[in-house]
Amino acid sequence: MSSGDLTYRAAGVDLDAAERAKRAIGPMLDATRDANTLSELGAFGGLYALPPGVDAPVLVASADGVGTKLKVAFAAGLHDTVGQDLVNHCVNDVLVQGARPLFFLDYLATGKIEDGVVPEIVSGVARACRENGCALLGGETAEMPDFYARGEYDLAGFVVGMAERDRLIDGTRVEPGDRLLALPASGLHTNGFTLARRVVFERMGLQPDDPFPGEGATVADVLLRVHRSYLSAVAPLLDGGRVKAMAHVTGGGIEGNLPRALPAGTGARIDCRSWPIPNVFQVLAEGGGVKKREMFRVFNMGVGMILVASPDDANDLLAVLGEGAWALGQVTSTPGVELEAL
Amino acid sequence: MSSGDLTYRAAGVDLDAAERAKRAIGPMLDATRDANTLSELGAFGGLYALPPGVDAPVLVASADGVGTKLKVAFAAGLHDTVGQDLVNHCVNDVLVQGARPLFFLDYLATGKIEDGVVPEIVSGVARACRENGCALLGGETAEMPDFYARGEYDLAGFVVGMAERDRLIDGTRVEPGDRLLALPASGLHTNGFTLARRVVFERMGLQPDDPFPGEGATVADVLLRVHRSYLSAVAPLLDGGRVKAMAHVTGGGIEGNLPRALPAGTGARIDCRSWPIPNVFQVLAEGGGVKKREMFRVFNMGVGMILVASPDDANDLLAVLGEGAWALGQVTSTPGVELEAL
Numbered sequence: 133m134s135s136g137d138l139t140y141r142a143a144g145v146d147l148d149a150a151e152r153a154k155r156a157i158g159p160m161l162d163a164t165r166d167a168n169t170l171s172e173l174g175a176f177g178g179l180y181a182l183p184p185g186v187d188a189p190v191l192v193a194s195a196d197g198v199g200t201k202l203k204v205a206f207a208a209g210l211h212d213t214v215g216q217d218l219v220n221h222c223v224n225d226v227l228v229q230g231a232r233p234l235f236f237l238d239y240l241a242t243g244k245i246e247d248g249v250v251p252e253i254v255s256g257v258a259r260a261c262r263e264n265g266c267a268l269l270g271g272e273t274a275e276m277p278d279f280y281a282r283g284e285y286d287l288a289g290f291v292v293g294m295a296e297r298d299r300l301i302d303g304t305r306v307e308p309g310d311r312l313l314a315l316p317a318s319g320l321h322t323n324g325f326t327l328a329r330r331v332v333f334e335r336m337g338l339q340p341d342d343p344f345p346g347e348g349a350t351v352a353d354v355l356l357r358v359h360r361s362y363l364s365a366v367a368p369l370l371d372g373g374r375v376k377a378m379a380h381v382t383g384g385g386i387e388g389n390l391p392r393a394l395p396a397g398t399g400a401r402i403d404c405r406s407w408p409i410p411n412v413f414q415v416l417a418e419g420g421g422v423k424k425r426e427m428f429r430v431f432n433m434g435v436g437m438i439l440v441a442s443p444d445d446a447n448d449l450l451a452v453l454g455e456g457a458w459a460l461g462q463v464t465s466t467p468g469v470e471l472e473a474l
Numbered sequence: 475m476s477s478g479d480l481t482y483r484a485a486g487v488d489l490d491a492a493e494r495a496k497r498a499i500g501p502m503l504d505a506t507r508d509a510n511t512l513s514e515l516g517a518f519g520g521l522y523a524l525p526p527g528v529d530a531p532v533l534v535a536s537a538d539g540v541g542t543k544l545k546v547a548f549a550a551g552l553h554d555t556v557g558q559d560l561v562n563h564c565v566n567d568v569l570v571q572g573a574r575p576l577f578f579l580d581y582l583a584t585g586k587i588e589d590g591v592v593p594e595i596v597s598g599v600a601r602a603c604r605e606n607g608c609a610l611l612g613g614e615t616a617e618m619p620d621f622y623a624r625g626e627y628d629l630a631g632f633v634v635g636m637a638e639r640d641r642l643i644d645g646t647r648v649e650p651g652d653r654l655l656a657l658p659a660s661g662l663h664t665n666g667f668t669l670a671r672r673v674v675f676e677r678m679g680l681q682p683d684d685p686f687p688g689e690g691a692t693v694a695d696v697l698l699r700v701h702r703s704y705l706s707a708v709a710p711l712l713d714g715g716r717v718k719a720m721a722h723v724t725g726g727g728i729e730g731n732l733p734r735a736l737p738a739g740t741g742a743r744i745d746c747r748s749w750p751i752p753n754v755f756q757v758l759a760e761g762g763g764v765k766k767r768e769m770f771r772v773f774n775m776g777v778g779m780i781l782v783a784s785p786d787d788a789n790d791l792l793a794v795l796g797e798g799a800w801a802l803g804q805v806t807s808t809p810g811v812e813l814e815a816l
Contacts, residue, residue, distance in 0.1 A: 134764065135764040136611070137762075137764065137765060138669065138672060138673060138677070138763055138764050139665070139761035139764070139765075139768050140667075140668070140669050140768065140771065140772045141797040143667045143668045143669040143670070143671075143672045144668050147725075147726060147730070147771070157595070161600070170532060170642075171571075174734055175571065175734070176536065176566075176568070176570045176571060176722055176734065176735075177534040177535055177536040177567050177568040177570070177571050178535050178536065178575065178723075179532050179534055179571065179642065179723065180532065180533045180534075180535065181530070181531075181533075181639065182524065182530075182531040182532070182533060188523070188524075189523075189524040190521050190522065190524070191521070191522045191523075191524060191525050191533075191576075191634065192519040192520070192522075192523065192609055193519055193520050193577065193579055193612065193632075193634065194507075194518065194519040194520065194579070194612065195579040195580065195581050195612060195613050195614045195616055195632060196581075196614050196764065197581060197583060197616045197618075199618060200614055200618050200619070200621060202621075203620065203621070213561060224518075225518040225519050226518070226519040228518045228519070229517065229518060229519050229521065231511075231519065234533075235533075235535065237535055237536070237537040238537065239537050239538075239581060239630040239631055239632075241628055241630070243540060258766075260601055268536065270537060271537050272537045272538050272630070274539045274541055275668075276539075276628075276668070277541065277542070277668055278540060278545065279544075279545070279626075279628070284621075286583055286618075286621070286628055288581040288583070288614070288630055290535075290537060290632035292533065292535065292634055293519070297523065300512075300521065307810055326482070326485045326486050326487045326617075326618070326619055327480065327481075327482050327485040327487070329629050330480060330485045331480060334592055335480070347550060355495065378719075380518055380762060382567050383489075392516055392517070392518065395509070401545075420477065420479075420480035421479040421480055422479065422481070423479060423481075426481050426482065429489070430482045434587050436701060440791070447590055457515075459787075
């Protein structure tokens with residue numbers, strides 16, 4: 133590198149590799165197109181016609197990343213699920229305000245574009261887009277030498293959803309006595325991995341292929357379980373006006389997220405006997421000596437989504453949500469989250 | 475780390491620092507609100523009411539990053555301009571299809587959230603949002619230990635714009651003989667920095683505070699010149715139907731981007747005598763022994779935006795675009811880009 137003519141490729145950026153990656157992911161994007169997708173891959177901006185029949189459309193947008201769950205994917209050499217985590221996380225974040233997703237864009241940055249890995253990552257993004265009925269409208273794949281360690285990458289995404297203005301779920305009708313209904317998480321989802329990795333790989337000395345204690349699955353399989361999308365479970369309730377508020381339990385746990393969905397002057401009481409803490413969280417708590425209260429501040433503890441409804445509607449909604457759903461607690465007039473019987 | 479109870483903070487994630495950062499950037503987001511911004515900071519998804527008065531709205535979305543221009547910002551300790559680069563880049567990418575920006579979201583990932591740096595970065599994002607008349611609707615700030623080197627971060631963003639369906643600029647009416655009109659770049663914009671950094675910092679041995687050859691400015695100032703937004707220059711032309719196509723000259727240079735805007739079976743002839751190559755590109759070419767053809771494949775070479783119009787409209791449009799604009803060349807019936815008199 134110290135003499136002779138310089139080229140972009142010699143400096144570390146291979147535009148041909150970027151072009152090959154683009155060609156490999158083209159069919160994946162195509163498979164997510166719907167009637168409103170107007171643009172082809174390669175357009176400067178992705179074009180999406182606003183679906184007709186909405187009186188006062190409100191766009192609901194969210195950005196998120198996968199966090200250091202990616203480190204587990206690197207260690208396991210499994211790159212086709214983190215895109216699902218990303219999309220499902222973003223979809224849930226607009227769902228809680230009453231919106232169905234329209235389209236998604238991803239941002240993938242890596243030190244060196246490897247021919248196999250980029251399509252593997254995007255395949256997960258595209259699969260989850262199809263499952264959530266949203267178009268993968270575009271994205272950016274950036275080759276950034278000196279930025280990411282060999283074999284590593286960061287992955288972020290952006291979703292745009294839509295709702296009728298008078299169907300937005302905004303928590304304004306929530307009042308003390310309302311019931312909290314919970315839907316189970318599929319695992320850690322995409323939060324708390326910096327702590328989980330310390331516990332599992334450092335404290336417990338486990339490897340990705342080792343069996344995870346108390347589960348018939350490897351460490352990698354348990355930690356990489358895909359962040360669940362709640363769209364299909366919650367969609368039947370979106371237009372009925374009976375869901376007063378919703379909270380997606382992500383970074384910060386129940387205490388960090390439920391208050392975001394509640395109006396000022398209200399709080400929540402969670403009955404910690406209402407569900408069994410999943411094994412993965414018990415193993416993490418014991419393996420790292422992590423106190424129970426700290427566990428609840430970092431992890432979802434098995435509670436992936438919380439809905440708020442009036443006492444009169446609660447049983448009906450639980451029936452629609454299906455057998456995994458349960459009564460988690462209720463809204464109180466005391467700000468903050470009380471963890472009863474922790 | 476090897477014994478005692480583990481906490482999230484001990485593992486490297488400080489939720490309090492994240493909360494302080496969120497509070498610091500709140501007023502910046504507020505300053506970008508408009509009448510359509512319905513949500514407050516902290517909502518799971520940002521809410522944006524679709525502006526009324528559009529018959530057949532098409533959303534135009536784009537995702538991008540700042541690339542390794544960030545490395546120059548790290549070296550110089552200047553964090554308040556990269557957000558402008560990001561927003562302006564994204565705005566230009568939807569502008570070329572005829573859309574004005576509605577809102578923007580950012581993704582900021584860092585190894586450790588430093589109290590001063592995050593607000594400095596977001597201040598640039600917010601300033602550019604205000605300048606482009608778009609709302610900073612939300613975003614994600616992720617603390618990812620073991621991922622980014624101390625003092626480093628990645629920054630990506632996502633814009634959503636809107637256009638009337640029959641006002642979309644899609645290149646379909648372009649024909650051989652049409653004129654290419656250029657608007658000047660402000661500098662390197664956000665592309666080619668992996669090569670530029672090798673040349674300037676390794677080959678030429680310069681430091682960020684050294685004077686840049688041939689300019690009354692430091693190396694950092696020249697390299698960090700803000701990616702120009704072309705919105706104010708081009709907006710007066712968006713509704714007239716006289717701009718047939720537009721290309722934002724980013725990664726891949728003129729040859730990599732102009733063909734994206736042209737219909738199949740057409741190409742372009744660029745008159746390389748029509749503008750003086752800015753000093754910064756001459757210095758990079760000489761300092762790195764980078765061949766002229768390679769320079770054109772990596773950098774914008776001073777051409778930031780290209781518009782396509784019929785010969786009858788070209789002079790009128792040049793007058794509207796202002797004195798920086800010039801006639802760059804014309805559309806041909808030969809696919810590819812011919813660099814005449816290179």
